[in-house]
Amino acid sequence: MCEANAYLLKGEQEELFLEKVDRVIPQNDQLILENIFGQKKIIKAHIKELALVDHKIILERNDQ
Amino acid sequence: MCEANAYLLKGEQEELFLEKVDRVIPQNDQLILENIFGQKKIIKAHIKELALVDHKIILERNDQ
Numbered sequence: 785m786c787e788a789n790a791y792l793l794k795g796e797q798e799e800l801f802l803e804k805v806d807r808v809i810p811q812n813d814q815l816i817l818e819n820i821f822g823q824k825k826i827i828k829a830h831i832k833e834l835a836l837v838d839h840k841i842i843l844e845r846n847d848q
Numbered sequence: 849m850c851e852a853n854a855y856l857l858k859g860e861q862e863e864l865f866l867e868k869v870d871r872v873i874p875q876n877d878q879l880i881l882e883n884i885f886g887q888k889k890i891i892k893a894h895i896k897e898l899a900l901v902d903h904k905i906i907l908e909r910n911d912q
Contacts, residue, residue: 786850787900808898820901831895834872834905836851837884841898 787820790841793832798842801825805841813846851884852903857896862906865889869905877910 790805791798802825807818815831818824832844854869855862866889871882879895882888896908 786852786903788850806899806901808895810895810897831872831874833874834898835870836900837870839850 786836788834788836788839788841790817790843792827792829793842793844801827801843808841815843850900852898852900852905854881854905854907856891856893857906857908862904865891865907872905879907 787804787806789800790802792801802817802819804819805817806820809816814826814828816824816826827843828846829843830846831841833842851868851870853867854865856865866881866883868883868885869881870884873880878890878892880888880890891907892910893907894910895905897906
């Protein structure tokens with residue numbers, strides 16, 4: 785399985801937001817994330833970087 | 849390896865833009881994509897959807 789973990793940037797730190805993410809759908813100023821377990825999270829953020837070989841999705845809040 | 853192929857939406861069609869993408873970095877109104885072979889492409893587009901289990905990154909041009 786080739787899902788990735790989504791991390792939220794907090795200053796210099798990366799905090800795990802949702803693990804084993806399958807789908808990410810940007811919608812307006814939000815991101816809808818869904819993982820392989822069917823768990824769904826919505827956040828007002830944008831994708832700062834994908835590093836798929838490292839299984840990482842880096843998110844940054846829109847109000848930063 | 850858990851890279852994904854990047855497809856560019858053309859109407860209803862998905863056209864392969866870059867295969868085996870490792871990194872995607874949004875920068876201003878562009879996306880910088882880099883694949884596992886070190887090939888780099890820059891496009892004025894945004895991420896429309898990630899479907900990582902299907903190894904797909906769907907891009908849409910900004911002028912659409």
